[in-house]
Structures are given as structure tokens and as C-alpha cells.
Amino acid sequence: MTTLAAARHELSIANRILAHEQVFDSYGHVSLRHPEDASRFLLSASVSPEQVKPEDILEYGLDGQTLIATTRAQYSERVIHAEIYRQRPDVQAVVHAHTEAVLPFTVTSVKLRPLLHVAGIIGDDIPVWDMNHHFGDSDLLVTTTEHAQSLASTLGQGRVVLMRGHGFTAAAASLELAVRVAMYLKVNAQAQQAAMALGPVTFLSSGEIAAVNALMGSPKATSRVWDNWAQRCGAGTIMQGVS
Numbered sequence: 394m395t396t397l398a399a400a401r402h403e404l405s406i407a408n409r410i411l412a413h414e415q416v417f418d419s420y421g422h423v424s425l426r427h428p429e430d431a432s433r434f435l436l437s438a439s440v441s442p443e444q445v446k447p448e449d450i451l452e453y454g455l456d457g458q459t460l461i462a463t464t465r466a467q468y469s470e471r472v473i474h475a476e477i478y479r480q481r482p483d484v485q486a487v488v489h490a491h492t493e494a495v496l497p498f499t500v501t502s503v504k505l506r507p508l509l510h511v512a513g514i515i516g517d518d519i520p521v522w523d524m525n526h527h528f529g530d531s532d533l534l535v536t537t538t539e540h541a542q543s544l545a546s547t548l549g550q551g552r553v554v555l556m557r558g559h560g561f562t563a564a565a566a567s568l569e570l571a572v573r574v575a576m577y578l579k580v581n582a583q584a585q586q587a588a589m590a591l592g593p594v595t596f597l598s599s600g601e602i603a604a605v606n607a608l609m610g611s612p613k614a615t616s617r618v619w620d621n622w623a624q625r626c627g628a629g630t631i632m633q634g635v636s
Contacts, residue, residue, distance in 0.1 A: 396428045401447040404435055406628045407572050410619075411488065412443035413626035416575050421490040421560075423575075424474040425568050427452065434478050434487075439466035443626075455479045457538070469536050476541035477548065477564050484564040485612070486571035491560035494582040499555045503589070505582055506596045512581035513597055513605025514574055515553050515563075522547040523557040533559050553578060567612030569619050576622075 404425045411417045419441045427433035434453050437445045452460040457475035474487045498505035507513050524533050527543045535541055548554040552574050553563045565571035588594045
């Protein structure tokens with residue numbers, strides 16, 4: 394199989410991992426920059442994440458349009474991925490989700506901050522993007538280039554941007570790292586809410602976050618985490634024979 398075939402398989406695994414670990418529900422999507430052409434990216438057709446198969450993966454340009462015409466339904470928010478890839482040449486994978494544990498931090502003044510050592514990879518200062526501030530009343534879906542440009546600008550050079558009343562978008566230098574960021578964003582959000590109920594919280598310092606990133610913020614820090622999540626969602630053998 395080709396590198397592109399392997400990328401499609403890995404992306405299908407990423408969808409299934411994030412669904413099984415309840416970062417995704419029936420909605421949510423994850424994409425990967427094309428391994429052979431940086432002006433393209435891979436994203437599933439509109440399929441619930443836990444059902445995504447390699448053959449569901451479509452190729453898109455940075456305008457959010459498919460490279461080959463298709464009659465398949467597509468995610469309406471694919472422009473999120475397109476614009477982040479356009480603005481951030483360093484980004485190789487993007488996750489967009491509506492994770493329940495994260496939502497309270499999108500609609501209150503409480504900032505989501507890393508308190509768990511492995512969650513240092515989510516970043517030191519996570520912004521909240523409020524679509525209403527930029528575009529007035531809407532259905533909160535990011536469906537136009539203008540919406541996506543505003544969201545990507547708020548993300549800036551960070552890894553995570555929260556979206557008021559909606560969820561979050563994460564961007565990273567590899568698919569494996571993007572999945573880890575999304576996973577530990579959820580875990581940290583749950584832990585922060587539990588800790589705040591007990592009293593004042595001691596968060597990671599900027600120096601600790603930098604140290605975590607030096608160790609765990611590489612594109613592929615360790616294979617055991619990905620392999621374990623893949624086994625748990627039943628996709629552990631899907632990559633056998635793929636190269």
C-alpha cells in the first residue's frame with residue numbers, strides 16, 4: 394500500500410479512538426494534512442466518527458473543497474480544517490469536537506488550565522472564541538471562510554481554541570499528537586471541575602508546561618499510548634500490513 398493508503402488507515406483509527414474515548418459523540422471530526430502534498434488534507438465524508446473507514450476519507454484543497462467531485466455528504470465545518478492548514482504550515486492534524494467536559498469552560502469566566510502533568514501539551518493560555526462577538530446571532534456553526542479565518546486567528550500559534558457554546562478545535566504537528574491533545578484536554582477539564590469543587594487549585598507553572606512539552610510535545614512522543622487506545626477501540630490490528 395502507498396503512504397496515502399497508510400494515512401487513510403491512521404485517520405480512520407484516530408476517528409475511532411476519539412469516539413470510543415468519548416471525545417467525539419455522533420459529531421466531531423479529525424483531519425490529516427496530505428502526506429505527499431501540503432496543499433491538501435484528508436478528512437472523512439460526513440460519517441459518525443466511530444463508523445469511519447479508510448474508504449470514507451476524502452481529499453480536500455485548502456479552500457475546503459474536494460479534489461474529486463463526490464455525491465457523498467460532507468461535514469459542514471470542514472472549513473475549520475482548511476483554514477488552519479492554510480494559516481499554520483506547521484500543523485499536520487486538526488481535531489474539532491463538542492466534548493461535554495470542556496463545554497463549561499466555553500461559557501463561564503473560568504479558564505481551562507493544565508493541572509495534570511500529561512495535560513501540559515494543551516498549552517499555557519487557551520483562548521475562547523465567541524462567534525457572536527464577530528458575527529452576531531448565528532447557529533454557532535463554522536461554515537464560511539470568514540468564520541474559519543476568525544477562529545484560526547484566535548487559535549494563533551497555540552494548540553487549542555475553545556468555542557463558546559460549541560466545543561473546541563485542536564491543532565498539532567502530527568495526528569498522534571492532535572489525538573493526545575484532544576484526549577488530555579477532556580481529562581484535564583474533568584479533573585479541573587472536580588478539583589475546583591474541593592477548593593483552590595494548583596495549576597502547572599509555565600516552566601512545568603514547557604518541560605512537559607519538551608518531553609511529550611513531539612509529533613510522536615511514544616507509540617504505546619496510541620497503540621493502547623487503538624486496541625481499546627477495536628482498531629488495534631487495522632494497520633497490519635499497511636505501509
